[in-house]
Amino acid sequence: MGTPLVIAKKTTNTQQEIVLHSQFANRHGLIAGATGTGKTVTLKVLAENFSRIGVPVFLADAKGDVSSLAKAGESNPKFDERIKNLHIESIPFAASPVVFWDLFGEQGHPIRSTVSEIGPLLLAQILNLNDTQEGVLSAVFRIADDQGLLLIDFKDLKSMLTYVSEHAAEFKAEYGNLSPASLGAIQRNLLALADQGGDKFFGEPALDILDFIQTDSQGRGNINVLAADKLMNTPKLYATFLLWMLSELFEQLPEVGDLDKPKLVFFFDEAHLLFDNASPALQEKIEQVVRLIRSKGVGIYFVTQNPLDLPESVLGQLGNRxxxxxxxxxxxxxKAVKTAADTFRANPEFKVDQAITELGVGEALISCLDEQGTPQMVERGWIMPPYSSFSPITHEERQACMNQSIIAGVYEKQLDRESAFEMLQNKVAERQQQALQAEQEKAAAKEKEALEKQQAKEAEVLARQQAREQERLAREQQKEAERAAKQREKLTQDIVGTFAKSAARSLGGSTGQKIVRGLLGSLFGKR
Structure with missing residues (x-):
């Protein structure tokens, strides 16, 4: 059997306690009410009760005041009067074992997840993408998986989007149309998220969700407090991050059914942020997680101002209110008052809708599951005072608590192993090297071609020069031959003339002349 947790005392009879049975704490719950009515104190009382029976707790600290769980409370006149009215002799003030977390790593141990673990559906919710853009983002994740590109941190996703944008035409046949407009919108929203500090959430070492399910040396469940004051500036990131944690718990924890006490109780503060503008696919996923995670031993308690903030499909699953x-x-x-009243099992002693508007600060209408798991009649009661302080802890006290944590130093140093960014850089470098090599080969080929042309031109010039030289030599030889021939002809003429003259002198007279005429014909003529 479970343990009854005293969370309030009846307004009409403060001797009677209102309890929440731990074996049904995984049937989820709701803490609702207007600002300043006591929701934070109720949350602290529930968290302390769960911790004392060894149940770890996770909750977000939106205003910084929940950090007071780490410091023991102390008496003051107003507090003493309150416990006297509740017929409580004394409160054993004590601090709870608190582990501080912070997505930005400033007020707690850093929390990170890889881009791949978040997935396209939740990431589209963070980036506020429409259906078309969400489809393109899903295709980008698919391409990364198919090409073995790890999406770990923010720069991996940015480089992957750039890579897909540059090769969209190549991917179109297999992955559909990846429009530049959608890719550009995703990249712009990523830049906006980075400007808000959301890029610090993506990286390694990624959170081991089982680190939330730890107890201290005394067997008390650790209360994991997420610093959310800065995170609330990016409500989409806040809501999606908490939903991611629930999804991780759902996937990693085994089925255990109903236990004597939960394995973890998860308080979802500002719950309306989870459902505002959620796509139908995301809302369906939320409802599925809420419906099924109780079988993993996890109880979810939504904290919000108005019950209308939650869909009816979720509101109907909350057994403790x-x-x-x-x-x-x-x-x-x-309408909100009527909705809240209709969710309770009526009590004939008062009108629920009227009582909701009359409750004092710290007073509430409470209905939990009884020992048979049936909703009890709604009771009007005063919430029990917490054991911890009402004042937030100082920066020094927070730092000391972090230094003593069992996970101190585990997540502080960020890792950066080879992933899509580095792989794509290597691809770019390879392409650049190939392009450079091709350019060098092309330049070498041009240089070779130019050299061959120059050599051919020089050979042609040389050949022409040789031809001209040969022509010149031939002409000179011809001229030389002609001169030699002329010289020989002249020599012949000279020899013949000399012989003729000699013969004429030797013969003399007419006989000689006749002989000459006979020999030379009419060369000399008649005298």
Missing amino acids: VQHALRAFTPKDQ
Whole structure:
């Protein structure tokens, strides 16, 4: 059997306690009420009760005041009067074992997840993408998987988007149209998220979700407090991060059914952020997680101002409810009061819708599951005072708590192993090297071609020069031959003339002349 956790005392009879049975704490719950009505104190009381029976807790600290769980409370006149009215002799003030976390690594141990673990559906929610853009983002993840490109941190996703954008035409046949407009919108939203500090969430070492399910040396469950004051500036990131943690718990924890006490209780503060503008696919996933995660031993308690913030499909699954005061000044407020009243099992002693508007600070309407798991009639009661302080801890106290944590130093140093960014850089470098090599080969070929042309031109010039030289030599030889021939002809003429003259002198007279005429014909003529 479970343990009854005293969370309040009845308003009409403070001797009677209102309890939450630990064996049904995994049936989820709701803490609702207007600002300043006591929701934070209720959350602290529940967290302390769960911790004392060895149940780890996770909750977000939106305003910084929940950090007071790490410091023991102390008496003051107002507090003493309160416990006296509740017929409580004394409160054993004590600090709870608190582990501080922070997505930005400033007020707690850093929390990171890889881009791949977040996945396209939740990432599209963070980036506020429409259906078309979400489809393109899913295709980018698919391409990364098919090509063995690890998406770990922010720069991996940015480089992957750039790579897909540059090769969209190549991917179109297999992955569909990857429009530049959608890719550009995703990249712009990523830059906006980075400007808000959201890029620090992506990386390694990634959070081991089982680190939330730890107890201290005394067997008390650790209360994991997420610093959310800065995170609330990016509500999409806040809501999606908490949903991611629930999904991780759902995937990693084994089925255990109903236990004597939960393995973990998860408080989801500002729960309306989870459902605002959620796509139908995401809302379906949320409802599935809420419906099935209780079989893993996890109880989810939504903290919000108005029950209307939650879809009816989720609201109907919440077995333990604490409703603080609501104000009914407008028709919308009146509808919220009626909705809240209708979710309770009526009590004939008072009108629920009227009581909701009359509750004092710290007073609430409470209905938990009884020992048979049936919703009890709603009771009006005063929330028990917490054991911890009402004042937030100082920066020095927070730092000391972090230094003593069992996970101190585990997540502080970020790792950067080879992933899509480095792989794509290597691809670019390889392409650049190939392009450079091709350019060098092309230049070498051009240089060779130019050299061959130059050599051919020089050979042609040389050949022409040789031809001209040969022609010149031939002409000179011809001229030389002609001169030699002329010289020989002249020599012959000279010899013949000399002989003729000699013969004429030798013969003399007419006989000689006749002989000459006979020999030379009419060369000399008649005298």
